[in-house]
Amino acid sequence: MGSELRLRSPRLHRTGPGGRRATGHRRRPPGRPRHRGPRRAARAGRPPGSGTARRRRPGVGPGLLVELPGGVRPDRPDGAVIDLHAHVVLPEVLAGLDEDVVHLDQGEPGVRPPSFRVGDYTLEGVDYRGTAFTDVGLRLAAMEAAGVTFQVLSPNPLTYLTDLDPSRAVDLARNLNDRVAGLVATAPDRLGGLAQLPTQDPVAAAAELRRSVTELGLLGAAISTDPGPALDDPALDDLWATAVELDVPLFLHPVPDGVAGPVRDPRLARFDGDLWLGFAYEEALAVSTIVLGGVLDRYPGLDLCVSHGGGATSWIAERLEHAVATRPWADPALRADGAVARRLALLWWDAHVGGPRALAALVATVGDSRLVGGTNLAGWDEEVDPTHGDRALAATLDANARRLLRLDRTGRLRG
Template sequence: MRIITVEEHFHHPGAVARVLELAGPGPVVPDDGYGGFLQSFMPDQDSAERLGGKRLAHMDEVGIDIQVVSHGANSPGNLNHAEAVELCKKVNDSLAQQISEHPTRFRGFATLPLYDPVAAADELKRCVDELGFVGALTAGNCGGLFLDHERFEPVLAAAERVDLPIYVHPGMPESAVSLPYYSGKWPAAAHFLFAGPAFGWHAEAGIHILRLILSGALDRHPNLKLLSGHWGELIAGWLDRIDEVLGWASLELDRTPSAYYREQVWATPSGMYNQNQLNYLVAEIGAERIIHSEDFPYVVRDNVSDFLEQADLTDDQRHAIGHGNAEKVLKL
């Protein structure tokens, strides 16, 4: 069975270094063990920075035919600084060059400089028309604003025009959220993980999707396609509750929140290979709304193909999740 995975990341070392310089310190207050934790937490350089080498060998071992690659941690896409525009172009050009070395194995998601929404819209068009990219990925908010804010209207309109998805990836919550919600009488590493990949950034990414729904952005852009990782970032399992409770408010929306979700959002597992979660999502939103992913190089699984092969799915569902949905949504 053909396997296409769509939440796979790389690092541009020069862009990462500059983002760290410009962004300043994060919300986590370091303790004695924090520096060592961060060193162990990050993936090895070869896996993160090269599409060939270890990454390609891993794909061959676990049966991945195509990875759709985007920039990972410390991306310039959400950098709240004018230099983000040029940094994003460098990232996209570097990714395109690496894809050209293995054109049958990789595709790309654009990194967009949300600091300048008009430039971001132009960059998406360039990446699609000139570099052959198949959508974009954003990570968290920019300057405390999510994509539902009116300033990002050019970005949403551009994604709808090119008819390719935006992957609404998590980003680390800002200090105003992170410190009161996720810091406490535990090590700095636990604060980082609690606010990030253990829970916090999933909640924030789910909120991001909900804001796009509640703001009317999906009424203004009914053909906009969104991807949401980690089994729908806590929202896909909460649709009935959202419909019922938000139904008590006088929302001027054309559809129920769950209808927007089931019609304009696709969920991916992001390497969280849990059969119960797969079964639930198939029942809740349908196999036609699930696209496979691993989250390489942060999550490295030896059962990328086996997870689907062993699942309680029909052959049609298995092929839809493994490759068919990605082929349709990303025009592969």
């Protein structure tokens, strides 16, 4: 597959330890305070130079961030191809936020590049206009080229904004979800949607999940792996209980270091480490918290799907079992033979893991009965066929996705 895709060459600029300021980066006017929610305010006391990300991403012209050669259609099995990992950017909603929270700059030719800044994280050289992220027609064309039958859209994780003031986060989520539902309505036989939730206010998050499912017809929700309260915090019990009551899944996806507060580890500033290493850490930590914190013991009907195959989970699962067997904090119930593995088997796993070796490790660790397909279509790490030509596995992924999304119950994607 790698030879079939042409990626525009990325160029990375940051500031912070070991970095240089990116040319043309928009700085906050002197003396203008940032609007900080409770989490960001708690981190605001860090000393200067503790890590502020400035990035330049691949330039984007008309069409996709990833260029698909004309007519490319991977070898797919007959029947549906269901993609659960797909993000949209909604500038018309983000324009209502303060500039120091989110800023989409179209740039000026010869003066400064376009950029997308969220918190202390900036993508430079990226213009989402005229791409599948903002244009549903281009998305449907890209799906057709990739052989994707049905795709589930969710807001870009960069805009989860888990440190935003709760009341503003509620308004943002409602606006984003209304817009996602509108996109789905343009092609309901090809598109589904996941809601954004204001998880910094778990009661409001539960209410917005209910509205999004019962009034907007969305299929579930997408939340951060670091949603505000810890994933095993009882504060999230209302959200988990509502998801079980509504019988809908939740998709967990990380955000880059620097989005929800100052950069915590400036070493990730090099080589896009927050995307391929930071994400893997966040996802594995989320899985560990869910398992060790007893979330699925309290809510056995809760369907949580973790992006990118749970990140590093496949590689640390045996060490996790060893820690449970030897460390004093472990719940005795987790020390029973196979207890950790049984709990891992209750989660769902995005097959968008980067390559066949990582996919084989994931299947060897958790099996394939709760593995679902994801492409991140049009993104920097797009995998048009996450099964890498395994037709039997592709059929399994699509059958699993039908179960996870309750597509047969909802009447979506018949056949």
